Amino acid sequence: MNRTQPIDYKSVLSLFLPAGLLDYFDITEASNMGDYFMLVLVEKDIVPENLQDLPLISNGFHKTITVADFPVRDHTMYFRIKRRR
Template identity: 55%
Template sequence: MRSQHDIDYKAVLSLFLPKGLLEYFEIIDFSDMGSYYLISLEENNEIPESLRHLNLQSKGFYPEITITDFPARDRTVYLKIRRRRWEDKNTGKTYHRDWNLVASGTRITAEFGSFLKELLKHS
């Protein structure tokens, strides 16, 4: 009989998502849409280190973006991303974490874009 072990599902899921994503985002929903998977992620309410000197408060999220990630099990994976924004209580200026989730000029993650570029070099 197999002994019961605690499984770190976050670690398992991180194998299928862009590296480091779950350090800053929480999975809030997952849907198997038949021909594709849809994973909804929301940025954690943690003020970036570089902005901690400011008097910031969470002001919700920027409009959701959907990006295409690396396929899994022959299905496209879409990531619905909600990026958090913070407002300086003193100035009213809005701040956010500097993300490079979307490759320049495309709607795919930077990690997947790098993978494709590397793949094309070898074809």
């Protein structure tokens, strides 16, 4: 019997999302709203290499923004994005 590999959903989603998006954001919610799809993206807590020696303080998130993107199967795709301060 052939054993199949489990599906790597991150690699499948990366085919439909802008390049590199999943390197910096986690998908926390996905919804089919009928006429459109909604993905909620939260920025990962990644400190740039050139700032790792500094004592950084997390100040929460900026106001959530909504971005409309390309249609998927005749549905608009909206991204609700939360970026760190």
